[in-house]
Amino acid sequence: MAESKLENISGSDDKFRCPICLEETYISSTAACSGDNSPKTIQCPVCRKSIQAPSNDASSEEWACSLPEDKLILSMSVDSDRSENKLQVHSFVRVLQEHKIVSLTDIVDLKNDVEIDEPCLVHKGKYLEVFCKDHDQLCCSICFATKHRTCKQVESIEDVAKETDESCHKTTPEFFKDFLKKLDDIQNEYKDTIANLSTKKQDIFTCTEKRVQEIKALLDKAHSQWMKKFEQKHSDAVGNIEIASDEVKRLSITMQEAKTMLHRVLENGSTKQIFVTRHKVRHQILDHVNRLCDLKIWDIVYDYAQPDTDFLRQIREDQNFQYVEVLEKNPTTIDTLKEFAFKLHISDILPRRKFMAQNDWMSVKFEKLSGIILPKRAYYGLFVDDTKVLLSIENPPSLQVYDVADSNARCVHTYKCSTTPFGLCHSGESMNRVFVSFNTHVDHFQIELSDSVNLTKMETIQLKGSIKDFSRGSSLMFACSDTEKMICTPDFSVKRTSNSPKSGDRPFISASFHSDHHAIIRGKEVVVADQDNKDVLTKAIHTDYPRGLAFDLQDNIFICVMENKLRQIRCGGGESRDIDLSGIEKSYNVVLHPTGEKVLILDYYNKFCVYKVL
Structure with missing residues (x-):
């Protein structure tokens, strides 16, 4: 270099x-x-x-x-x-x-039997003299002395040359000529290979360029589609939020107008006008809130997620980019609306209950409002608003909602259950939140009541024992199975138990509206106990088949007696009376509306009737 x-x-x-x-x-x-x-x-x-x-x-x-x-x-x-x-x-x-150099003038002599000594390539100044047959190697005197002295077949080159038959040698000019031809062929093959490789290289370049352009086009197409889809999702998400915001704004205006009007009436209106205004305001806001709760706009997109950005793999497998995920949640808006509606509802129930509690319940009368013959027997029922009742149907297992606004009740919703439902009870002051017992567990339902009816299961509570019927007191839950009575905390943790064999096909229990007293049927007696499970009243019923029971608003007790009557026993065990029930043959269970304005009677013969309390 x-x-x-x-x-x-x-x-x-x-x-x-x-x-x-x-x-x-x-x-x-x-x-x-x-x-x-x-x-x-x-x-x-x-x-x-x-x-x-x-x-x-x-x-x-x-x-x-x-x-x-x-x-x-x-x-x-x-x-x-x-x-x-x-x-x-x-x-x-x-x-x-080490080659000998001779004059070109001696070229004539060089043509005939020229003897030229070959120098040793290893030892300078030495010439090749002997041939080692053992190693097939030409040697000088030093090579022989140092490496081949012990070899058995070492002879002078002249002797070896004389012994060698010329016909045995393949190192002839013709031999080299053939081999040179093969070498030329190899060289030509190399040239052809190079030419073929160059052509193939260009073909691969062209094919690769084409495929790269196709991939680029596919990437561009997938990217464009992905952007359009994401833009649409974003537009829909923002649009839905704006709609929800507008609805909340309109409700706020309604609330502000109601507040202003109520404030003026409270300052200057008469007692009648104040009552009418409160009623109108309450129902106006409840109607507005119920309409909002029915809207399908409350699942708000609150975030985006892109878990996979391996776009090359996505293109290879699906020829598309994976779209961005939208994460939705139901914000506090709907809960705030329902909480406010619940408070308005309670503010409606409590005054009505207080008004009804002023009556002498040992003299009230029942006026039939609605009724229906059922396809299957129902043992347990519950009011879920002023015109709707919920029934437990055991065969096939289901929960059914009936509209009792007219004289002929009608089923408006059926919720199929995987196991048999038994007792029903409100989970709080709201009538549309209900506990349903399934013997080994309790399901908590939200019942949506508007133009259509829908039951949504909110949670499942596993029980350590068996519960078939229960009733909610002021601070405790009272439950019973076929053999036991239990006092529970609101989450159904059992505080106390006692033996209590059922009467008839199903066990029944009822809690007071005012206290943590509860009542059961034991044989032919009604037994009232306090929150410590201590009996405070035992009263003979004087009938053969006492079944379901319920407290009225003055802690008197209604008892079904398997006749077309309802037995009523005064609080404390004093006088009693029978109330005739038109439309009922064998009264089996009784349920009082939370306001005390209505009562539901379930008949042993696959029917029920709703009565107005007068």
């Missing part, structure tokens, strides 16, 4: 250029010096051997002069046509340095 030896050599053309950098000078373009002042080095571009500079400040020319001579390059650079260079090749090429 050094140029100093070649500067004065004529004819130095492309064969002296570096096959890698294509320059005659390699040192100046590749020499490097590291930041820690380490010596300059270059690497041979062929064998990768590192060569260090003679000194750190040596120039390229000085460095080149210090390199060993490349005899092959020098021999190739000699102009053999010049007389002074005719013998120069033997001086540069090591393998030729």
